[in-house]
Amino acid sequence: MKKKKITSTDIAKAAGVSQSTVSMILNKKYNVSFSKETVEKVEKTAARLGYQPPKRKVRKESRKEKLLVVFCSNLTNPYYVMLLQGIETRAKEAGFGLFICNTQRSLKMEERYLRMMPELSPLGIIYTCNPSRCYMDMIEDLAGKIPIVVVNNQNEQMSVDAVELDNSKLGRLMARHLLELGHRDVAYIAPPLTIRQKQRSKRVEGFLKEFDRQGLKDHVIIKAADEAYDMNVANIDSEYKIGYDLTKELLAEQREVTAIVGLNDMIAFGILDALQEEKYKVPGDISVMGCDNTLFARMHKVSLTTVEHFVVFKGRDACDIIMKKIAAGTMKYSGIEPVSTYHVEYEPKLIVRGTTSYPKKLN
Structure with a gap:
């Protein structure tokens, strides 16, 4: 027959004190005063009855935000806002948050943000413009650890995933x-x-x-x-x-x-x-x-003749590539993690x- 589990109520009855007193003493609530005799009586009664404190749930660290980092050269041109719109829509659907790095075309700002990446620990990085050539070693090093996608000029040769634009x-x-x-x-x-x-x-x-x-x-x-x-x-x-x-x-x-x-x-x-x-x-x-x-x-008062190259879609695709790479990292094929490089290009209209x-x- 299964032995009855001793509760704080059982201890309270045996010790002749309230259940709340037992609970506070056993849970070491030091901000409440009890006499030494009461504390000893409760602790001895609990030991005699074979009381086992419930296993405490290990409090998990607050769930880490699933984070994507987006590098922009500026936020004054609606082109970049449209790219961000596409990225954010897809990221939100997948439960990701965004951290926007506005480099303002400054090499120092770009380097500063790149050096922040280990601390931020993003699951992926999207460059909405070509990275500066002087930081390609840093970027390719990062790309070996997390997915990086660049919305770039097609004529640039980079060994990272890209949503390409033939300017x-x-x-x-x-x-x-x-x-x-x-x-x-x-x-x-x-x-x-x-x-x-x-x-x-x-x-x-x-x-x-x-x-x-x-x-x-x-x-x-x-x-x-x-x-x-x-x-x-x-x-x-x-x-x-x-x-x-x-x-x-x-x-x-x-x-x-x-x-x-x-x-x-x-x-x-x-x-x-x-x-x-x-x-x-x-x-x-x-x-x-x-x-x-x-x-x-x-x-505008006179609608502008222009060229459409599907900027919002490029943002969504960049985010999709990140998601595919993250998913691929959790799946093995014959015990091997698959390696792939994506290149997407839209025809301008x-x-x-x-x-x-x-x-x-x-x-």
Whole structure:
């Protein structure tokens, strides 16, 4: 017959005290005073009756947050906000939290965040831009321990998972649209075209390549912001101001152009406002084109012709790759952990709206 389990109530009856007194004495509640005699009586009674204290549940450390880290070069361009939207939607569905590292294009900030990774212990890292080349050793070392996905320019060779973007292809698509409309003299406005920001240069190179095929490379005016722009913390209107200021400068030079292209939509918005201030009609006098198909591209007074390359989907895919790699790490095949490298690429799509048309001279 199973021996009856002795409880604090049994001890209280045998010792002639209340059950709460027994409970507090046996649980060492030192903030309550009992006489020495009462304490001894309860402890001796418990021992005589063979009382076994219940096994205490080991209090687990507070559950560690399942964390993903996202590196962004800035948060002023809606492009990065769209990427984050895609990442966050998928991460939330899978029960992950996000830690955002806004490097502001600073090498020191990027290094500082990378050195924080061992302490943060994320389950994965997503770079929404190309990592700085000088830290690739650190990144590849981290990639040996946790999944890392880079939303990068396709022309960069990296031994990590990637959601790729062929910036050269985007530039060619933009150029073909303008050439097919009959534009021959155009301007291209861009942020600084530095070695560190190679993806920008690739977009411009693709654009020039298409004009060069028509023997019109010399008909493209490239106006890029000064390198100092990338040395400062970006303001919410930084890229807009590049488009605005460089368009004003272009018009002051009285260069003959029938179309102006912004490297991205934010620059194109600055171009549009500068032209409007100078009483130019868009697209009647000058056509304008952007790239990225941000939300604002369809909300401007004259909807912007742009290029869609499925930014939100890229964010979701980057997160999906992380999840697949984490899952693969928990599964073995013939006792071996599978190793894989993912590369995803979307085909860009031209979105023709109200800011591009035939050049005036052909109307």
